[in-house]
Amino acid sequence: MKEFAITITPRLYETDALGHINNATIAAWFEVVRIRFIESLVEGNPGIGKDWILASVHIDFTGETFYGSDVVGKITDASIGNTSFTVMCEMSQEGRQTVSGRAVLVHLDMQTKSPKRVPDFLREQLAAR
Amino acid sequence: MKEFAITITPRLYETDALGHINNATIAAWFEVVRIRFIESLVEGNPGIGKDWILASVHIDFTGETFYGSDVVGKITDASIGNTSFTVMCEMSQEGRQTVSGRAVLVHLDMQTKSPKRVPDFLREQLAAR
Amino acid sequence: MKEFAITITPRLYETDALGHINNATIAAWFEVVRIRFIESLVEGNPGIGKDWILASVHIDFTGETFYGSDVVGKITDASIGNTSFTVMCEMSQEGRQTVSGRAVLVHLDMQTKSPKRVPDFLREQLAAR
Amino acid sequence: MKEFAITITPRLYETDALGHINNATIAAWFEVVRIRFIESLVEGNPGIGKDWILASVHIDFTGETFYGSDVVGKITDASIGNTSFTVMCEMSQEGRQTVSGRAVLVHLDMQTKSPKRVPDFLREQLAAR
Secondary structure (H helix, E strand, O other), rough: OOOOOEEEOOOHHHHHHOEEEEEHHHHHHHHHHHHHHHHHHOOOOOOOOOEEEEEEEEEEOOOOOOOOOOEEEEEEEEEEEEEEEEEEEEEEEEEEEEEEEEEHHHHHOOOOOEEEOOOOHHHHHHHHH | OOOOEEEEOOHHHEEEEOOOOOOHHHHHHHHHHHHHHHHHHHHOEEEEOOOOOEEEEEEEEOOOOOOOEEEEEEEEEEEOOEEEEEEEEEEEEEEEEEEEEEEEEEEOOOOEEOOOOOOOOHHHHHHHO | OOOOEEOOOHHHEEOOOOOOHHHHHHHHHHHHHHHHHHHHHOOOOOOOOOOEEEEHHHHEOOOOOOOOOOOEEEEEEEHHHHHHHHEEEEEOOEEEEEEEEEEEEEEEOOOEEEEEEOOHHHHHHHOOO | OOEEEEEEEOOOEEEEEOOEEHHHHHHHHHHHHHHHHHHHHOOOOOOOOOEEEEEEEEEEEEEOOOOOOOEEEEEEEEEOOOOEEEEEEEEEOOOHHHHHEEEEEEEEOOOOEEEOOOOOHHHHHHHHO
């Protein structure tokens, strides 16, 4: 899979009194990266692959993130199960890795709120990357 | 009107790199105070006075707010117009005023998203305070 | 003054259960816009015009902001007093105005935490816009 | 170890457009729970056990969290290594588990930003629970 990357400019209010970006902000950015990634897969096909719930998230804070320079957030790998979508994320700042994360999303039937097979269209899109 | 007060315990992630509570967090706390105030007015009457939109907010930051001690958030005055609800808010920390604010809410018909007369029940509740 | 504009892409976690961008997020975005504006004025002159405290903020929510399309955040006017900096902000989405705001910042001596004359350099930069 | 529990009242701005509490808010609440837990261990001993950095966090979202009723956030287990502190967290709402989490904190020498042995005082406090 080709890496997917977006740029995030840290905001002052995302820092905390320790002088760095707060860990909950990193969790929030991770959401931004994976949503943009999924949006890129289903682009031009509204209604497909919209309904997900986050099952789990794991974040290793491998370096501090600071205000003042851009962060690159990447999806480095992704795999689709029957109803789940697992994405691996890395963030870096000035060439230095700051975050390594993994999220498991579950595709949802929004009416019943029960898991639903991930559309094959998404599998094809991912395979084509 | 009798003052309405709640206690808010500052959280570490609500600070910013300047070492104090960020201004956007204060705006968020103001929402907490006014929602709890309205909930206290309509208590036990679900469905009344639920649908509001914020028309404007004004906040004077009269002192810095810090992590480490509780904040008291008060509604010091409130008045009801035809479709609007204006609330005055004060926050203080260790007896020192930190925030003076004013918010104007508009009661909304959620179907049409147009203003709708504030229920008289709320006027009575407010008058009884 | 020439308008200063930046683009903000709404994030899912910035919405609330009412299905729109929460008002506290708008206050946070306003901080982003005014900080970028000041950074643009002092660009290449680190150490000048860095120390500010927010004295007051006023926001009129003239329209709802939604997830799904970019927001343009503008500083439409700015004026410098002796120790204060007042900025007027407008936000719009798909050509529709959503926010009109005004913030008053005070330039600070960070040692004594007392107001300090705004550097003339900033006045010149602002006049040149 | 005796469970440590605090109560968190969900705030409207902590919800997202999916109608539930956003996952990044859960990460933020987890910080609140573990900081209060550590504060309870070192109570009355300022300066001990203050300097930590988050090394990793894992969160299983075992159920949705909603606005409208309180959340109980518990530390169900904790263990201290040489320089690390691992805490297990559970959150529940109306008796239903919503979150199971694990965080690893590293005790830090704030001057050198390198790991530093966790004070034995904390080990004793934890053993006494």
